[in-house]
Amino acid sequence: MSNNAFQISVMPGDGIGIEVMEAATAVLQAVEKRHNLGFRLINTPGGAHHYKDTGTPMPESSFETAEKADAILFGAMGWPDIRFADGTEIAPQLDLRFRLELFAGVRPIRAIPGVPLALASPHASEIDFVILRESTEGLFASRGKGTVENDQTARETMVITRDTTERLSHFAFRLAERRAERRGRKGLVTIVDKSNVFRAFAFMRKVFFEVARAYPQVEARHNSIDAMALDLIRKPWDFDVLPMENMFGDILSDLGAGLVGGMGFAPSADVGAKHAMFQPSHGSAPDIAGRGIANPTAMILSMAMMLDWLGEQHGSASCIEAAAEISTAIDAAFGSGAVRSCDVGGQDGTGAITRAVIERLGKTGH
Numbered sequence: 001m002s003n004n005a006f007q008i009s010v011m012p013g014d015g016i017g018i019e020v021m022e023a024a025t026a027v028l029q030a031v032e033k034r035h036n037l038g039f040r041l042i043n044t045p046g047g048a049h050h051y052k053d054t055g056t057p058m059p060e061s062s063f064e065t066a067e068k069a070d071a072i073l074f075g076a077m078g079w080p081d082i083r084f085a086d087g088t089e090i091a092p093q094l095d096l097r098f099r100l101e102l103f104a105g106v107r108p109i110r111a112i113p114g115v116p117l118a119l120a121s122p123h124a125s126e127i128d129f130v131i132l133r134e135s136t137e138g139l140f141a142s143r144g145k146g147t148v149e150n151d152q153t154a155r156e157t158m159v160i161t162r163d164t165t166e167r168l169s170h171f172a173f174r175l176a177e178r179r180a181e182r183r184g185r186k187g188l189v190t191i192v193d194k195s196n197v198f199r200a201f202a203f204m205r206k207v208f209f210e211v212a213r214a215y216p217q218v219e220a221r222h223n224s225i226d227a228m229a230l231d232l233i234r235k236p237w238d239f240d241v242l243p244m245e246n247m248f249g250d251i252l253s254d255l256g257a258g259l260v261g262g263m264g265f266a267p268s269a270d271v272g273a274k275h276a277m278f279q280p281s282h283g284s285a286p287d288i289a290g291r292g293i294a295n296p297t298a299m300i301l302s303m304a305m306m307l308d309w310l311g312e313q314h315g316s317a318s319c320i321e322a323a324a325e326i327s328t329a330i331d332a333a334f335g336s337g338a339v340r341s342c343d344v345g346g347q348d349g350t351g352a353i354t355r356a357v358i359e360r361l362g363k364t365g366h
């Protein structure tokens with residue numbers, strides 16, 4: 001083991017969260033050996049079944065472990081039949097986002113070679129953009145605080161702050177700079193809002209363009225949420241980094257996943273100033289849990305995002321290389337036609353895809 005030793009809080013959670021986490025940790029252990037890295041994986045309980053067994057969605061000790069760890073690897077939590085008394089689902093991941101101030105929800109949407117795409121255009125294979133979902137305020141600031149008056153009027157209040165909008169905007173421009181370097185083209189950041197109707201969004205857009213001045217080498221644009229929904233179907237290949245309010249990001253990231261094969265191909269990261277959590281965009285999928293057919297790609301790519309983030313945070317080139325190697329291995333596994341996952345009409349289950357990715361680590365070409 002080298003001195004690149006990282007402590008990872010591992011939260012498999014419920015349903016296919018547990019299955020895809022096994023896949024991701026197998027790939028992590030494979031790259032750990034190849035790049036002489038060191039990871040200490042600490043299994044951290046939590047989730048709907050944990051709530052059913054203990055009466056607590058996530059023990060305080062899990063929050064403490066997550067807080068102390070270098071990064072959090074998260075599967076999926078929640079189960080339709082297990083709910084709080086008020087009918088809401090068990091979702092400790094939302095508490096983690098708020099408690100650890102993970103304001104930047106990074107959701108890359110990229111066409112993986114060999115994976116069937118929703119759009120027939122020849123440009124569809126060029127889809128490569130990132131939805132940057134603000135994750136601590138917006139409409140979700142009202143979570144648990146909504147009111148219903150006399151069974152007649154329900155209210156939820158949206159919150160947009162200068163501080164978080166500035167942080168999100170800086171994050172977006174820096175991400176665009178990094179992507180521009182890797183892709184050899186100018187970065188483009190498009191703020192997505194509804195500023196023609198709501199003051200909160202006009203304010204958000206104003207703050208975004210103030211921050212944009214510090215990044216003259218990146219192009220800054222804006223788009224309305226409704227126009228964006230249309231454009232993501234008409235020409236998604238034209239976009240790069242898309243920062244937006246929490247609820248808008250929640251919705252458009254599922255649309256984005258639908259463009260590139262579905263939830264099984266959509267990784268994500270929730271990043272704050274000090275902490276970061278990496279999880280697939282999908283949930284626990286009770287309909288397919290326990291059958292070994294979950295697509296582990298989103299979880300494996302989320303783990304690769306963790307390696308990339310750790311590499312950036314700690315100046316570890318080996319971590320960054322390992323992350324790129326995983327992404328290349330996934331492209332090679334699907335691109336060669338060696339595997340096709342069940343969610344896109346194939347026959348290959350979690351184990352077969354995981355093995356195909358591990359076999360291709362460090363090998364170039366298909």
Ligand code: ATP
Pocket residue numbers: 016077078263264265281282283284285286287288293294295296298343
């Ligand atoms: P949540 O409501 O928390 O988002 P969910 O599991 O109900 O969780 P999604 O995660 O959005 O909903 O998934 C919807 C459906 O997509 C699942 O029920 C499942 O059929 C399919 N699905 C999601 N993730 C995967 C995956 N990794 N592999 C295969 N199918 C998946």
